[in-house]
Amino acid sequence: MATVEEEELPLVLVHRPPNFNFPFKHRLQTHFRLLDPLDLDPPGSTNSFFSRHSASIRTSAAAGKAFSPDVADLAVALLIDVLRRVSAGFRYVRGGLWTRNGEFPLGFKLGGKRVGIVGLGSIGSEIAKRLESFGCVISYNSRRKKPSVPFPWYKNVYDLAVNSDVLVVCCALTEETRHIVSKDVMISLGKEGVIINVGRGALIDEKELVQLLVRGELRGAGLDVFENEPDVPQELFSLDNVVLSPHCAVATPECFDALEELITANLKAFFSNKPLQSVVEF
Numbered sequence: 152m153a154t155v156e157e158e159e160l161p162l163v164l165v166h167r168p169p170n171f172n173f174p175f176k177h178r179l180q181t182h183f184r185l186l187d188p189l190d191l192d193p194p195g196s197t198n199s200f201f202s203r204h205s206a207s208i209r210t211s212a213a214a215g216k217a218f219s220p221d222v223a224d225l226a227v228a229l230l231i232d233v234l235r236r237v238s239a240g241f242r243y244v245r246g247g248l249w250t251r252n253g254e255f256p257l258g259f260k261l262g263g264k265r266v267g268i269v270g271l272g273s274i275g276s277e278i279a280k281r282l283e284s285f286g287c288v289i290s291y292n293s294r295r296k297k298p299s300v301p302f303p304w305y306k307n308v309y310d311l312a313v314n315s316d317v318l319v320v321c322c323a324l325t326e327e328t329r330h331i332v333s334k335d336v337m338i339s340l341g342k343e344g345v346i347i348n349v350g351r352g353a354l355i356d357e358k359e360l361v362q363l364l365v366r367g368e369l370r371g372a373g374l375d376v377f378e379n380e381p382d383v384p385q386e387l388f389s390l391d392n393v394v395l396s397p398h399c400a401v402a403t404p405e406c407f408d409a410l411e412e413l414i415t416a417n418l419k420a421f422f423s424n425k426p427l428q429s430v431v432e433f
């Protein structure tokens with residue numbers, strides 16, 4: 152039961168993925184009364200509060216750009232790790248292989264690589280900015296050419312892959328983008344090709360990706376997201392050219408501070424009839 156003082160706070164309906172427990176919930180509760188359907192409905196419920204009421208919900212605050220710099224940092228870290236074999240080198244030293252086998256295999260230079268970004272949104276733009284400063288040559292695919300962007304645009308991912316050494320996948324997952332990185336796209340990237348995914352697992356045909364990596368038909372992959380998290384295909388565990396992270400691109404306290412600031416600003420704007428800083432239309 153809410154107390155009389157709590158009743159006076161603005162009521163906020165929370166819409167979040169079941170695996171996202173925002174650590175600043177208690178601080179938001181000092182300004183707002185939170186109605187979190189996941190506290191009421193079990194995860195996966197087909198008749199959840201949100202699905203029953205979503206038709207009547209028109210506007211909500213989104214994460215906006217709060218996550219983007221940290222996600223972009225991790226994408227670049229995964230790419231450098233795959234190319235320069237950072238994690239593999241660590242395993243080599245720790246496993247005593249340096250003493251036993253001698254020199255470690257050569258890695259590959261980042262500068263000069265042609266990087267194709269699938270989805271030049273908020274995260275993709277941050278990735279482009281970082282990789283450009285490393286001397287990479289950027290191009291991108293999105294539904295439409297972005298007039299203010301200087302990089303070459305490819306209208307499909309296949310053509311982007313043909314003209315890239317690296318594909319960085321960071322577009323939104325929709326029915327249209329599910330498996331947008333198909334077997335054909337990966338084959339067209341070629342044997343020297345590297346794939347980085349910080350978007351969603353299902354943007355890539357994961358079974359085909361695994362097969363291509365196992366058969367040595369790609370140079371490597373850096374993956375933060377997977378089709379059936381937290382289950383990761385076991386075949387990837389023994390591949391030295393694959394770097395895996397547990398969907399943690401946003402997992403920094405700074406990121407959550409930025410998110411808290413944005414959510415609070417959005418909610419305060421909403422309750423004073425001012426424009427939101429970031430909006431989702433349902």
Ligand SMILES: NC(=O)C1=CN([C@@H]2O[C@H](COP(=O)(O)OP(=O)(O)OC[C@H]3O[C@@H](n4cnc5c(N)ncnc54)[C@H](O)[C@@H]3O)[C@@H](O)[C@H]2O)C=CC1
Pocket residue numbers: 215218219222269270271272273274275292293294295321322323324325327328349350351375376398399400401
């Ligand atoms: N690994 C992680 O921890 C995180 C992953 N993400 C994922 O990254 C995605 C992108 O995030 P933002 O850049 O912030 O979103 P955004 O909305 O700024 O950008 C999404 C981009 O996807 C593009 N896109 C949509 N449909 C497309 C299509 N059919 N073909 C090509 N491009 C298409 C849009 O043009 C847009 O440029 C999110 O939807 C989310 O799934 C987001 C945050 C953290």
Ligand SMILES: O=CC(=O)O
Pocket residue numbers: 401
């Ligand atoms: O962690 C956030 C996400 O969208 O992924």
